[in-house]
Amino acid sequence: MKLRFAAGRLLALVRKRRLDRELDGEILAHLEMAEIHAMAAGLSPEDARREARRGFGGIEQMKEDHRAQRSVRWAENLLRDVRYGVAALARDPGFAAVTIGLLALGIGANTAMFSIVDAVLLKPLPFPEPERMVRLWEAPTPTLHNNTTTLTFLDWKRQGAIFEALSVEEPVRAAVATGADAARLSGKLVSADYFNVFGVKARIGRTFALGEDQPGATPVVVLSYSLWQTQFGADPDILKRDLALDGESHRIIGVLPAGSFDRDEARFWKPLIFAPDELNRGQHWLHVIGRLRAGVSIEQARANMSMLRAGLGGVIPQKNLAFAVDPFAQFLVHDTLRRSIYLAFGAVLLVLLIACANVANLALAKGATRRKEMAIRAALGAGRARLIGQLLTESLVLCLLGGVAGVAVAYLLLHAAAPLVVVLLPSTADLSLDLRVLAFAAAAVMTVLVLTGLLPSLQTSFGKLPSSLNLAARGSSGSNAAVRRTIVIAEVAVSVVLICGAALLFKSLAKLQQVDAGVRIDHVITMSADLPATAYPTPESAATFYEAVVERLRAVPGVEQASVSLDLPLQGVRWGEWISLGGVKEALLVRVKMVDPWYFATLEIPIESGRGIEDRDRAGAPPVMVINQEAARHLSSRFDIAHPVGKAVGIGLPGYGPIPESLVRVQIVGVIRNERTGGLHEPVEPVAYVPLAQVPRQDISLLVRTRSGPLSAMSGIREAVRQVDPHLPLGGVRTMEQVKEQSMLWAKQPTWVVGAFAGVAALMAALGLYGVLAHAVTEQRREIGIRMAMGARPGDVVSHTLRGALAMLLVGLAVGLAGAFALTRALKSLLFEVSALDPAALALACVLMTLVGILAALIPASRAAGVDPMAALRDEG
């Protein structure tokens, strides 16, 4: 009722115009009736009108009064309440600081987290009409997605009625000479249509024109905004300059706008011109993206593509191969990432909830001590609504200050976290505090206001006034003690859920860290290099380089062993091929790694049987292969080959440069112990190692094992490589330890985030517990004094207080564990070899919470023990 008219006053301000109109209507009706009345009394119509006006008095003056009545009061009250609120906060700066701090932390963490959620999961892609963007694949089986061949891509490209633009996208790396040092830059080989797929225009100059991806076209390149800024000093005359990629000059035709292309690894884009021998249907190498024509649905595109597939019939040898069309956005966000983000957001929401609980609790405690003030004000004639209004305004001031501080916290958090987080997010994700995020922060503030302001203000002002005057005078424990205890129990319960989640994640991370990678991790440094086709045109030239570079590297002081290979351990293997066995229809899918004779020795991978790759396995020598135990296990269980060494198998191996892939018969010469080729959490894959000398590659990795700190040997290593090829830049210098760390990033980040939130939650719950107990001790001084006067010892008083704390903790733990049982299931997919109900982790969580709780209870307990009975009793007398 009272609330209704308080709200009405608010509406009055908003609906000023409506009220003005209503008043006009009322005045009109009034004058009309007065006129009729006067005419009935015998006046002429004209006199009646004059009489009615006279009786009414000054209309404009009255309107002004009316307006003043309905708006000034409202504004005045609000202003006065804000002034009271600020004054009340200034009187109790400790309360204000703690409250604003709690809210800033809660709102800030939530706002920062929301900006990640928004950027990754909610916001549409930063391109025009992103729903028209698609990816195209070959689907050898309905669940598999594969790259396509050149000729098939050209078939797709002819479907102009469906696709407005269609482009391939191939990562490439090239040496760019800038100053003295050669640097390696990532780029992309694309079709001329590429930027039409994204609907992006150049900031300077232009993007590719039709035909620039055809044979004979002048070499051109488009730069990213960041490359233009860093390497070219934002030169406005950039279009007059050339860029040498691997020594080949390219005309710079455009610079892209700043934005999502800068978060991509690529720094330059150049047209992919198909070589004549690439025009085949055997090499599945092209990754295709496209933009549907306006009005074409993805279903229509799929139907069209399956018709096209049917039309091609036997032209494509694989009978069951279908064409797949998927929304572009679908593969941007990995499932694990999506889950991790939801998890972290859930955790941070719980933290905000606990922060609110704490603030509400503080407000209740404060409300209890202010009851006397409220009672006096009510006795002096303040309406209940005015009191609630005043308390709510105080809360509003607090929440607004907390919200502003929270946005500042979010800004700092985002700046601190962005470099750590961004590597895991898709490049389309733009982390910023934009309007959407600020709107979220505002919504969070309003929610917090309702959660923290309403209950305490009702509780404070709805008590029976005369009795609260009496109670307040005597300082006995108020009726809201039970409410406050319930809030603390809820806080403990929510914290327990978070600590359980964190404990499970940490245990899982520990398990992951214990996994044996199967390779030497310490004292190994790795780097990558690309042999440019211009300097290394033949397989022989590349093979000569591998040998020479290893020889030089081993001569560097402090270097124990060195090796060249394709792909690093734990980073995944790019090549996968089918091993076919003579006389058997079924084939075995293996990962293929090209390694030199020193790879196994450098990483200390032991040979289980047969031999490793050796110096004699050169080009021209009989092709050989070494397999890992996992591959041997598959051969033994599925193909009945117990002793693979000596067996000959067929396998498709890639050619060098323009040389196409070919099917080769290879002899298995050895079996080595498993190395972890993929992530530590992934099952061991069957791997085949072939000699790099027989299957040379341009995109290679160097691995060097050193005697002391690996990074200290780096200058010697660089010098050694420079002696072999002075123009070859080295990229991606990382120790194996860093490689291992990076491979666990997906598990580490959510774990630490949830862990940090759980820690904050536990501290907040402890703070809440402390607050309630400290308040109880203050309120019960008299009771404690009497008990001590009757002979209770300090120990009894302490244990009495601690018992109260333990009771709250135990109830909280029970509720929290029940919650954990229900909620930790959501963690399942993020846990590695740990059950979502792991008893040790859950027990640890309970012990931690109990310890923190008891620590929080000890301070008020010891204060209770220090009560001087005489002073306590005299005080109240």
Added chain:
Amino acid sequence: MSEHKTDVPYGTLDLLILKTLDTMGPMHGYRIARRIEQVAENLLRLNQGSIYPALMRLEEQGWIRTQWGISETKRKVKFYSLTRAGAKQLSVAVANWERSTALVARFLEAES
């Protein structure tokens, strides 16, 4: 006749309106004004318009509420009626008024 008229005593218009609504039940602005004038039997100089700001004030306090109705002239007008809080306020105000008039009366008696 205007010589005998007095202005509405300061702060009493609210009381007069509340009392009017209490005895007469829901009514619109013009009727309230007329009723006050009738009861005062032309002893009061009332600007009829001044009751509207007062009505707004009382409504804001939650002492009266409004409903839309139709006037004798077939116009849509607001009908005002007393709320329970208004009835309570009326009794408080009446008591206050009686106390202060009694007080003033006693002073006047003592002086004379």
